[in-house]
Amino acid sequence: MKKILLIEALANSGPYVLDAARALGARVFVATHEDVHESYPAALRDKIHGTVFTDLTDPDRALADLAAFGEATGIDAVAGCWEFFTPLVAHLARRLGLPGNDPRRARACRNKAEMAQAFHAGQVPAPRTISVHTAGQAAHALGRAGIGFPVVVKPAEQGGSWGVSVVENPEQLDTAVQHAQSWPVAAPHGLPMDQRVVVQEYVPGPEFSLDTVVWREEYFHLPVVEKHTTGGAYRAETGHTCPAALPPADLAAVRTAVERALRALGIRNGVAHTELKIPPGRGPVVIEVGARLPGDHLVDVVRRASGIDEARAYLQAVLGEKPDVPAPREGACAIRFLTPPRAGTFHGVTVLGRHDGLVEQDITTAPGAAVGSAHDNSARLGHLVFTARTPAQVNADAAHALAHTRIEVS
Template identity: 35%
Template structure:
């Protein structure tokens, strides 16, 4: 893309530690203009210009985009990987006539109840579910689904407020957990989704969708801990994972995207591999979090940031793997809510397979585990090897070398 063709508008830069690689990739692809809540700091090296505004407000974002165009800046595409900002990004793209998911498609995937309704209409495999508000007969709804079940907020992300419910006596507590969860830039309505608990491992699939064509290219197998919560503690990626060539799975995913009206844009879809077959958990209208695209690029050579930039411009991305290896990331979490007093990780050693070792927080930091808080991680480890089994062995050995000391927090101080 030449300078005369304008800028790629980035909506929300996100957390530097977990999203800078996507901003860097987009900057290598196009000239960037950033819309973000604050003036740029670390982002400045990647952008041509920036506008500070409430990026969570679609109307404010549309006004700012119109003002930018009025100042003579050509916007060629809208690039967004921030869950709480994808609605505003869709409105901007629609207002400017640019490629991207429609606001209705984003609203459908952001609201898990709407996703369930559309998938039901399409006859696709998904959990039994009910949407319950404060005035509804929750006991009857839960009994109709059966235990165990899952309670989750309708419109939050990152598994915040999602909890397993083992019996009728836990329903009220679980609803309280779901309703009290908060996430920046998102509204959590009082209505809660109750869903059948699905047995089996969980996978995620990152894909480009262009003009209705579903193009999956990255599959990760998820590691979950901390029951009854659903904290994502790691992901394993095999560039040659046979599920990426499973026609039944890919056909189901394509049909699910058509059902929610998603015709152009990036998605991160989560699926449970149950004893009776794959069942769709949710579709997210963005690239995967948890560094999944970064770890995926180490495995298959596909740069998700460049893929997303192409799709934002309406260009078919190149999805041919540049390599075939295995990678895995493991997040390090405290056993309880605490204040960290010491954090030491083994150094990276690519020769042994430990590709990266990163401390996320240091002594004195407060780490809140569910339900007090979410995504309380003091570090992560990344392995890269020929096989997923070797990756896990490398991570197991590295985790044994981790030093983490802490002072537990009394319940009244959380």
């Protein structure tokens, strides 16, 4: 029986990885903090064969602890769910002689400032980017680089759209930079975050994502996903639709851009989640890459739409096996996140009537909870999932259901 060491399971993709391991007949040992493990839901704990506690905020100690555990236990693969721990996953795989990504470039998979440098060196089609510590530095650097407004301001290290804003003029830079630096430590592990701020030229156009399983530097692309976001200064994801209704030429261009980005980041064995935009009259532009499975329940969305289990394929790749990524079947799936119309006290969600294609309704916020405005993904109250034969139909079904959904906040 194969043994997999998973660095942190308390993530959106964690249960999918554990289920995939069970389907493959593999045992999973999870590396985490003891206090974080105490917060695991019982359903998550039940899927884990064993745990190893270390200090994930100390990379050198964690690498030594987990290498010793891996050698003593006979670990066959190292996997991860958290973007912040992708460098540790790469270094540990190298230490144990197991399939993984290039550890010399692994930090660029976590840090957007270093990712921008890797993209520039690898001639990846990406936004022009500067990294700064203050708004004053940003204003001068933008002028030197010839980057005009609007721009996107984001933390060098964060996720979930936290700290990200679109800035229309120089007067808004100070507030945006302060907002991007509002999370110096990542919960729940207490991991220190790089306090640099990334400022990028704004790229117009629709947004997409593409997940890719990589095995021995061979790329197995899953269907492209259409991303739905809020507008205005803060751009949080409101949903996803799989597959995206793109013409063949655009699909080919997206895959080409993604492969160039993955090569630049040294992603050789594992999985990658790439976010892109397609501006009018131009080819795809790579916004960022995560060397991990996607969040937002996209593992489930892609599986419902295409029949492909990317968590299973990911584990096969890090186990050294050719991943099982068949041609996608015909079908479509959409997820839509429910967010409060305003800050206040949440009372409940009501979906009025019956709706074609609605296959899952999950409300994750308890009545009586205080909720904030939808500036980032932390404001979500739950989600709805839909399936249909085509992307157009599933988008129409989702829009109809949302129009008949009442979210009560006082």
